[in-house]
Amino acid sequence: MCGNRAGGIVHQRTAPARAACRGLHPPVPVWQNQPMTNVPENPWREVKLPGGRLRLWPEFLPAGEADQLQQRLSAGLQWQRDSVKLFGREHPIPRQHQWYGDAGMRYRWSGLTMQPLPWTDELAELRERLRAATEITFNSVLANLYRDGNDSMGWHADDEPELGVRPVIASVSLGAERDLLLRRRAGRERGERSVKVCLPHGSLLLMSGATQQNWQHALPRRARISEPRINLTFRRILGERQAATSNPAASMAAASASA
Numbered sequence: 001m002c003g004n005r006a007g008g009i010v011h012q013r014t015a016p017a018r019a020a021c022r023g024l025h026p027p028v029p030v031w032q033n034q035p036m037t038n039v040p041e042n043p044w045r046e047v048k049l050p051g052g053r054l055r056l057w058p059e060f061l062p063a064g065e066a067d068q069l070q071q072r073l074s075a076g077l078q079w080q081r082d083s084v085k086l087f088g089r090e091h092p093i094p095r096q097h098q099w100y101g102d103a104g105m106r107y108r109w110s111g112l113t114m115q116p117l118p119w120t121d122e123l124a125e126l127r128e129r130l131r132a133a134t135e136i137t138f139n140s141v142l143a144n145l146y147r148d149g150n151d152s153m154g155w156h157a158d159d160e161p162e163l164g165v166r167p168v169i170a171s172v173s174l175g176a177e178r179d180l181l182l183r184r185r186a187g188r189e190r191g192e193r194s195v196k197v198c199l200p201h202g203s204l205l206l207m208s209g210a211t212q213q214n215w216q217h218a219l220p221r222r223a224r225i226s227e228p229r230i231n232l233t234f235r236r237i238l239g240e241r242q243a244a245t246s247n248p249a250a251s252m253a254a255a256s257a258s259a
Contacts, residue, residue, distance in 0.1 A: 002177045002178065002179045002198030002199075002200075043057045043058075043059075043060075044056065044057055044206075045057070045058065047195070047197055048195075049182065049195060049211065049215065050214075051184075051210055051211075051213075051214035051215070052207070052208075052209050052210055052211030052212075052213075052214050052215050053206075053207070053208045053209035053211060054182075054197070054205070054206070054207055054211060055205070055206045055208075056197060056199075056203060056204070056205050056206075057133070057203060057204040057205075057206075058200055058203050059200070059202055059203065060133070060172065060202060060203055060204035061172070061174075061202035061204075062202065063201070063202060065202070066174055066201050066202030067201075069122060069126070069174060070174040070175050070201075070230055072122050073120075073122060073123075073143065073174070073230055073232075074145070074228065074230065076120060076122070077098050077100075077120065077143055077145075078098050078117060079096040079097070079098055079143075079145050080096060080097065080098060081093060081095075081096050081097075082097070082112055084110040084111055084112060085110075085111050094150070094151050094152050094153075094221075095144050095145060095146050095147070095151040095152070095153065096144070096145040096147070096151075097142060097143060097144045097145065098117065098142075098143050099114035099115070099116050099117065099140065099141075099142055099143075100116055100117050100118070100119055100120065100123055100140065100141050100143065101116035101117075101119070101139055101140030101141060101237065102116065102119075102139045102140065103116070103118075104116075105139050105140040105237040106162075106237075107140065107142065107160070107162065107235075107237060108160060108162070109160055114142075116140060123141055123143075123232070126172065126232070127141070127234060130170050130172075130204075130234055133204070134168070134170060134206060136168055136170070136236070137236075138170065138234035138235060138236055139235075139236055139237055140234070140235050140236070140237050141232050141233065141234045141235070142232075142233045142235070143230065143231070143232050144230070144231045144232075144233075145228065145229075145230055146175075146176070146178070146219070146228060146229040146230075146231070147228050148176075148225055148226050148227065148228060149176075149178075149221060149222035149223050149224060149225030149226065150221055150223065151221075152218075152219055152220055152221045153218055153219040154218055155183070155216045155217070155218045156216060156217070156218070157185065157212045157213075157215065157216045157217070158207075158212050158233075158235075159212045159213065162237050162238050163212070163235060163236070163237065163238070164236070164238050165213070166208070166209060166210055166212075166213070167207075167208075167212055167235065167236065168206065168207070168208040168236070169206070169207045169208075169212075169233055169234070169235055170204060170205075170206055170233070170234040171199075171204070171205040171206075171207070171231060171232070171233045171234075172202075172203070172204055172231070172232040172234070173199040173200065173201065173202070173203050173204075173205070173229065173230075173231055174201060174202065174229065174230040174231075174232075175201060175227060175228050175229035175230055176201075176225050176227040176228060176229040177198060177199060177200050177201060177229075178198075178199055178219055178222065178225070178229055179196050179197065179198050179199070179219075179220070179222075180196070180197045180198075180199055180205070180217055180218075180219055181194040181195070181196055181217065181218050181219075181220060182194060182195040182196075182197070182215045182216065182217045183195070183215065183216055183217075183218075184214065184215060184216075185213070185214055185215060185216055186214075199231075219231075
């Protein structure tokens with residue numbers, strides 16, 4: 001659980017810091033597609049991650065906007081709970097989710113193929129704000145609903161071929177503050193601790209560079225948390241030909257399948 005414990009916590013959010021940041025982000029009408037104003041010169045906090053790049057914008061959305069957005073998405077998105085096959089057995093995933101995006105931007109992971117639902121007004125507006133903040137036009141978003149601390153996400157890397165070799169993933173958090181853990185995919189030293197990043201309500205985490213090649217991440221269970229959390233991970237899905245070109249392994253698989 002995130003908090004003010006010493007050691008292992010990348011982001012600690014104190015009351016004075018919250019007040020100072022909120023003063024820099026005055027409330028605006030919710031989802032009116034207004035330009036972001038009064039943003040600090042450098043709102044990003046770099047997280048030390050050898051072989052990758054991780055940046056956190058703790059208060060990307062002001063509290064009032066984040067509250068209303070969470071309420072709208074919780075009630076308005078078409079949440080579902082799928083199952084994945086592991087070692088020949090079906091297992092329900094420990095959360096609810098849904099996939100939204102441009103037409104044709106399907107996403108395949110762990111044996112699931114998700115076809116995109118059309119953008120909702122709220123998700124489309126948020127995509128525009130992310131484009132202004134990151135200069136990247138995302139074409140899809142995976143929405144996850146963690147109903148309480150018993151819902152979780154296991155260790156994985158977002159390294160599917162359709163994301164390309166060095167994908168940029170923008171992750172917006174709404175609701176209960178949870179901790180994201182990261183561990184090296186290879187070359188971990190004995191006793192090496194995972195990197196921990198606390199994800200506050202309204203925050204934006206940007207994963208880029210070779211992060212997915214070199215690191216795995218997870219959202220562990222936290223039994224003491226009783227409140228829900230929504231996580232929105234915006235991505236750029238590549239076309240099949242583009243994905244095969246950018247990923248040699250995918251290209252070889254495609255050639256083998258067509259032989």
